[in-house]
Amino acid sequence: MKQNANASVWLPRAIAVILAALMTLFFAITINNMMTLGAETDRTKNGPYPVSVAAGRVETLLVQCRTLADRPLFTRTDSAINDIERSYAVADADLREKLSFMATAHESDPEAARKLEQGYESLDVAQREYVALCRNADVTDEEIEAYVDGIIDPAVEELLRIDAGILDESTESVEQLYGIVKERGRQTVGWAVVLMAGVTVSLAVYLTLMYRNRMREDRLKADLQEALALAQSASAAKSQFLSNMSHDIRTPMNAIVGLTAIAKTHLHEPDRIAACLDRIQSSSRHLLSLINDVLDMGKIESGKIVLNEDRFSFPEFVNGVIAIVQPQARAKNLSLDITVGTIQQETVIGDSMRMNQALINLVSNALKYTPDGGSVRLSLSEGPSRRPGCRDYRFVVQDTGLGMSPEFIERLFDPFEREESDMTERIEGTGLGMAITKNVVDMMSGSIEVESALGKGSTFTMTVPLAPIDEEEDFSLAGLESARVLLVDDDRDVVEGTLLILDELGLCGDAASSGLDAVPLVARAHREGRDYRFIIVDWVMPGIDGIETIRRIRSEVGDSTPIVLLTAYDWHEIEDDARAAGVSAFVSKPLFKSRLHRVLKHFSHPDDPAEDACEPAEAHVEGRVLLVEDNQLNLEIASELIRRIGAEVHQASDGQKAVDAMANAPEGYYDLVFMDVQMPVMGGIEATRAIREQEREVGRKPVPIVAMTANAFNEDRERALAAGMNGFMTKPIDTAKLRRILEEYLTNPL
Incomplete structure (x- = not known):
């Protein structure tokens, strides 16, 4: 209020000062313009203008002299010659007067005026000689014509050229005066307009000042109310954040402190201590992830995160993500399915660490908010990109979890936002994961979209452009051209992707959707003498699992056919049973072209022993x-x-x-x-x-x-x-x- 009152006092004063300054400036500019115009007018009046008039008269007289010289060529009588002589005398007086004036008044180029005056003296002598020649009866007309062409006309032309230069220069000075008059007049009018605009504005301000003062009070009240609401909102957000962080940090800390105390009281029970240490380790990792999320969000908001541009293997990157999230899926008895579409470029350039962070956030959230017994699917594909030199890598994470309300989806990517419900209140988290993921994807020039409905699960689609590295990798399989391969898997997407890879490798792929379908198919092919060269069997399938399927296939066709067990889980826990059933090699999902090629390459020659293509020797x-x-x-x-x-x-x-x-x-x-x-x-x-x-x-x-x-x-x-x-x-x-x-x-x- 006090500031508004002060404004109502100083504003009119400021306007008055501005008007006074404008009027003073206008007066000074007008006086200066008038003085400038007067000086320029006097200069032009005393110099360029009369010189231009004199030069114009000189031009006329010189042309007249040239014309007089041509008259004897038509009539060479005494009367005509006397007329020429009289005309020369009249022109001579006028020319000498004008040339003398120009020699003193043409200040911009006095040398040209002197040359003009000196040149006329030579022309006058030539004209006198010309008259004498015309009177001499012994001089022929041809000789007179030659004198005119060789002496009179060149002299006149040279004088006309000098005179034209003087005339142009003088005329230009006069035209400059017109330009100055025009410019100074425009300037004066412009400042007059500014002054009138200032007066008009000041009057408008003065007339509306009282109205504005009244409105200012109303606006100030509204601003104060809005500021109060914003302060209360900020305070509530801060309190909510502190409350969330207090809860989320104290939860793992409480577990660490409590479990440490329990372990100390059971020092003679190794199993109990081991269990406590496992849970302490889990709580510690959770606490570290909370701290990392808060630090990452702070770095993002301050603009200090810089993306790396490193070369990395896309299959290895996906494997790393799966290795991290698999224990979470198994702990909740969730089905984690990974399918690969068309992935042509497997070596790329990008920030694998930040992509890993974003993808783990998406998959972990899907696992976190999906009830026990549900399913989560990660689909991968590659396609063209609008970004030059890049390909778009698409990650689709689908779950059968709790879903989200439309209202929450609108603020899903805001920091510290969480869906509050009876089903989510026990799920730990800071509400930063999605905000970090969105910011990271935006920094990579990618996109992230979400579709969800309460009780029906969610689908997140993350698209990131990466620069592929074209490498000439040898995908040949010597001795296996057009070999028949049977794929046994109940997942339609996995079947389609694998059959496409087999086709690219030059193999003929067949598919069976279950072990019960696969066994008779293999038996019939064996009886007909058209055995499959390889058989790839998924581990987890309805009806009978992959190990039982392989056991039955071996009972039908023996040990000659290499059989590969395909699994999205850690195969070491079933390795003994699988080997006993007749598994030749293991391969992990998702099944990339390079991975399947490496596995099948071990069987390029029938006499070579089958090798385990999964892990290097210890x-x-x-x-x-x-x-x-x-x-x-x-x-x-x-x-x-x-x-x-x-x-x-x-x-x-x-x-x-x-x-x-x-x-x-x-x-x-x-x-x-x-x-x-x-x-x-x-x-x-x-x-x-x-x-x-x-x-x-x-x-x-x-x-x-x-x-x-x-x-x-x-x-x-x-x-x-x-x-x-x-x-x-x-x-x-x-x-x-x-x-x-x-x-x-x-x-x-x-």
């Missing part, structure tokens, strides 16, 4: 590791985990001690260094640079250095790699990733 880890960590508890944990995998561990509590240890150790003493980043005395980045510099100075072979840090952001990874590190892993330590790194650098085949 590796033995041995070597010496330098573990650099300043936190004693973390040091103990990491040392124990590394020793359990098989490596010898030496310790350093800061970066400087690590640099000294590397400098004092003989070459090849350490096989691998795990380096923390944030440490006292010297951090991991500085220590790595120092170690690399030492190695260059003495010519040592670089020792692999892998970051082991709680700094989990992409820029942290880039700084570590730029400093000379070979790898990067985050805390808490993932034992599976730790084993992979140790196997990569410290593996010796058994």
Whole structure:
């Protein structure tokens, strides 16, 4: 209110000041324009204008002189010659007057005026000689004509040229005066319009000021009410967020604290302690995922997330996602089906880590909100993209879960939003997963769509453009051209996709939708002497499962036909039964072209023994590791985990001690260094640079250095790699990733 009152006072004053300034400026501009016009007019009046008039008169007289010179060519009488002489005398007086004026008044080019005056003196002499020649009876008409053409006319033409230049220049000066008059007049009128507009505006402002003051009070009241509502809404959102975070963080923390207490009271019961530790580990991972979600959302909102452009295998990426979500599906007794459509380009460039995060969010949510016994399907396909040089990779996640209301779908991708109902209140989550997924997909120039209905499940469709890498991979199967292959699977999408792959590999594919259909089909083909070269059987099917189907097929056709067991689950738990039933090899879903090719390639020659195409032989880890960590508890944990995998561990509590240890150790003493980043005395980045510099100075072979840090952001990874590190892993330590790194650098085949 006080500001509005002040505005009603200073606004008229400000307008008055502006009007006064405009009027003063208009007066100054008008005076200046008038003075400029007067000066230009005087200059033109005293110079260019009379010069242009004189030049025009000179032009007329010179043309007259040229015409007079031609008259004797027609009549050479004394009377005509006397008339010419008199005309020359009259023109001479006028010309000399005009030329003399131009020589003094043409200031812009006085040299041209002097040349014109001097040139006329020569012309006057020539004209006198010309008259004398005309009076001389001994001079022929031809000689007179030659004199005119050779002397008189060229002299006149030269003078006319100089005079034309003076005339043009003078005329241009006069025209400039017209331009200045026009411009200054327009300027004066323009400022007059501005002044009148200012007056009009000031009057309008003055007339409406009282009305606006009254309306301002009403608007201020409305603004205050709106601000109060926004503040209350923000406070409620903050309270809701704190409430959600308090609940979601305290839930796993309560489990960790409680289970730790229970384990301490049952120290002599290994099974009970093991069960507690498993649940503590699960709660810890859940707590870590909550923290990661909050940090990721903060990074997204501040615009600090940068996408990586790395080369990766699309099948391996999908396998990694499935490996993570499968335990969740099995824990709830859910059917997790994965189908692959047309995937031609299996090696691509993109941010696999962020894609992994987005896809896991979608599949995990589907599993989380699908009741026990339900099903979740992940469908993959590839198609053309509007983005040059890319292909669109499409992920469709369908579930038979709780579904969502239309009202909630509208705010599904807002941070901290969750569907509140009796069925969802016990499901943990921060409400950040979908917001993070949407932002990540948008950053990748992709799209995400959702269809859902309460009680009928949901369908999420995520499309991401990726740049494929064209690699000439050899998909030939020597000796298997047009071989017959039988696929036994009850999933129509899997059947269609696999038959398409078999066709691309040059094989003839048949299909059976169950084991009960497959057994008589194989038996009939065997009796007719048209045995199938390969048989691929799904593990989980209605009626009889894949193992029983294989057992019955073996009883019909014997052991000569390779049979591959296809499964979306961990096949190790059924390996013994499957081998006993007659399985030749295992292959995991989803079934990509490259994967099926590798499996079938083992059977390219009938005499070759069938090989297990699923997993590499186990590796033995041995070597010496330098573990650099300043936190004693973390040091103990990491040392124990590394020793359990098989490596010898030496310790350093800061970066400087690590640099000294590397400098004092003989070459090849350490096989691998795990380096923390944030440490006292010297951090991991500085220590790595120092170690690399030492190695260059003495010519040592670089020792692999892998970051082991709680700094989990992409820029942290880039700084570590730029400093000379070979790898990067985050805390808490993932034992599976730790084993992979140790196997990569410290593996010796058994």
